[in-house]
Amino acid sequence: MNVNLKRLKEAWSGGRNLLIIALLTLAMSAAFIVFQTTERLATIVDGEKTIEYTFRGEKSVKDALLENEISLGEMDEISQPLTDTLENGQEIRISRAKEITVTADGKEYVFFTAQRQVDKIISQLGLRLENLDMVYPNPEDEIDEKFSGEIKITRVVEEVVTEEQPVKYSKVTRNNQTLDKGVVNTVQKGKDGLRSITEKVVYHDGEEYSRTVVEEKMEKEPVEEIQEVGTNVYIATSRGQTRFDQTLYVVATAYCSCSQCTGPGNGTVTASGARTRANHTIAASTQFSFGTEFYIPHFRGNSNRGIFVVEDRGGAIKGNRIDIYFNTHEEAIRFGRRTLKVYVLD
Numbered sequence: 001m002n003v004n005l006k007r008l009k010e011a012w013s014g015g016r017n018l019l020i021i022a023l024l025t026l027a028m029s030a031a032f033i034v035f036q037t038t039e040r041l042a043t044i045v046d047g048e049k050t051i052e053y054t055f056r057g058e059k060s061v062k063d064a065l066l067e068n069e070i071s072l073g074e075m076d077e078i079s080q081p082l083t084d085t086l087e088n089g090q091e092i093r094i095s096r097a098k099e100i101t102v103t104a105d106g107k108e109y110v111f112f113t114a115q116r117q118v119d120k121i122i123s124q125l126g127l128r129l130e131n132l133d134m135v136y137p138n139p140e141d142e143i144d145e146k147f148s149g150e151i152k153i154t155r156v157v158e159e160v161v162t163e164e165q166p167v168k169y170s171k172v173t174r175n176n177q178t179l180d181k182g183v184v185n186t187v188q189k190g191k192d193g194l195r196s197i198t199e200k201v202v203y204h205d206g207e208e209y210s211r212t213v214v215e216e217k218m219e220k221e222p223v224e225e226i227q228e229v230g231t232n233v234y235i236a237t238s239r240g241q242t243r244f245d246q247t248l249y250v251v252a253t254a255y256c257s258c259s260q261c262t263g264p265g266n267g268t269v270t271a272s273g274a275r276t277r278a279n280h281t282i283a284a285s286t287q288f289s290f291g292t293e294f295y296i297p298h299f300r301g302n303s304n305r306g307i308f309v310v311e312d313r314g315g316a317i318k319g320n321r322i323d324i325y326f327n328t329h330e331e332a333i334r335f336g337r338r339t340l341k342v343y344v345l346d
């Protein structure tokens with residue numbers, strides 16, 4: 001009895017194993033049938049076009065494309081490898097290559113790419129973007145299917161430059177009653193200053209685009225020039241306080257009535273018609289009309305007390321030159337040539 005029971009148990013155990021195997025096989029077959037017959041869905045996004053693809057059984061990405069008559073160009077990109085097995089609910093994205101023009105650094109790059117993001121297209125070309133560079137469209141933008149323009153990179157460089165510029169000094173004049181009219185004294189000499197100007201210069205593709213002053217500094221203040229201008233118009237002469245029109249320094253020479261001094265003809269008659277007189281007659285340029293009186297302090301000890309009258313002219317007597325008449329040739333030679341201060345009386 002014991003033995004029989006044991007055998008029975010063994011038999012049962014063996015049968016159970018078989019049963020389990022049979023049941024498993026059945027379940028797998030059922031699952032396989034379900035797998036083969038259940039409809040599943042994948043989405044294919046091909047540019048603007050979206051295709052809902054229903055399939056049964058095991059399909060690869062490549063199968064999906066073939067069944068939908070979708071072909072891929074050499075430069076087109078697809079989101080999954082063609083050999084991948086399709087799963088329910090999967091989305092396959094196809095990015096079609098597009099002709100893109102990128103201009104940068106004076107060159108134009110025309111090429112096909114499936115890439116849509118601007119900065120990625122740029123790096124595909126091996127171009128590097130620097131901090132300040134300007135890109136159109138924006139690097140993080142994605143170009144859409146309608147985009148037909150070009151991607152433009154403008155290289156931007158900023159430079160800070162400092163230049164020094166001289167600052168012209170100004171001039172001031174002051175009247176000085178103690179100085180004779182016509183006298184100008186420089187009491188303080190003018191000196192140019194120095195200003196530094198710092199500018200930010202922006203270059204677009206190597207060409208100056210803008211210039212902005214960042215800082216302006218006076219490195220050295222200019223020194224103004226100060227001049228004193230004489231306003232006194234009175235000079236003490238033998239006539240008392242005599243009003244004068246101007247003072248000037250003249251180059252004075254001397255002459256007499258000899259032919260050496262005045263050439264052929266009558267040397268005693270002046271250009272004004274008056275007779276020459278020592279201590280009286282002088283020749284001056286035409287800016288001084290006949291009859292103009294000159295007070296020449298150098299001669300104040302003479303009988304004329306230094307007062308002469310313009311009565312004559314001379315070929316060499318131009319500008320600030322005068323010729324003083326003497327009675328004899330010797331006197332004229334002795335006088336020679338001197339620079340004298342002259343008051344032109346009113």
Ligand SMILES: [Zn+2]
Nearest residue numbers: 256258261329
């Ligand atoms: Zn002479």
